[in-house]
Amino acid sequence: MSPPSRRLQTKPVITCLKTFLICYSLIFWFTGVVLLAVGVWGKVSLEAYLSLASEGGTNAPYVLIGTGAIIVIFGLFGCFATCRGSPWMLKLYAMFLTLVFLAELVAGISGFIFRHEQQRCIYLPLTCINCSVCCFQLHCCGVKNYTDWKDAPYFNSKGIPRSCCRENSNCTDEILKDLDKAGKEVFTTGCFALVTNVMESNLGVIAGISFGIAFFQVFGIFLACCLSRYITNNQYEMV
16 A cells, blocks of 8 residues: 555645546537537538439538537547546547547548549549539539530520520520620539639648547547546556
């Protein structure tokens, strides 16, 4: 059994570590709430752009929502484990933080490495679909420009889609079937450049947040492991 003075010196350290870890867990829980919110926002606001990555759409918003929900649960678990002072719970919490760190690190690196592949995945669907949502929301028409529609079967029967028309323009069927006349009434900028800019700007924010959260996990892992070790040693010294 260790001297009482040594145990008295250990308790303030444990209390300090508990305070830091509870604060960390609350911040971690909040990041889960943020991911949930971003996932819901992405599903509602960015689905039109994210769906261009493949003809069948994307599960990115659902991944964010699921990840956010798991983080919220484990954030609360971390607070509970810290308050209970259970070494095995703290080790489990540290293991989860390690998995989150590795997953976010791999996701961030993969997204950066394959960012050009994502542009090619967006380009191909744009060449074969009527991107009416993009035309309305991004004020664009065609892939590179509005003249891309001349090679589409749709153009032979109906001309350029009305979704390409500018506001308060005089878009008649006759004008939409004439590229020269339509150039004065429709958006002339292509959708590919605008869509990739929107995607890259949002992916940059998401990647930055992911890397920030990933390295934030390292601090939590350190706190959880240290607190578990101090509590275990303190219990051993009291025997």
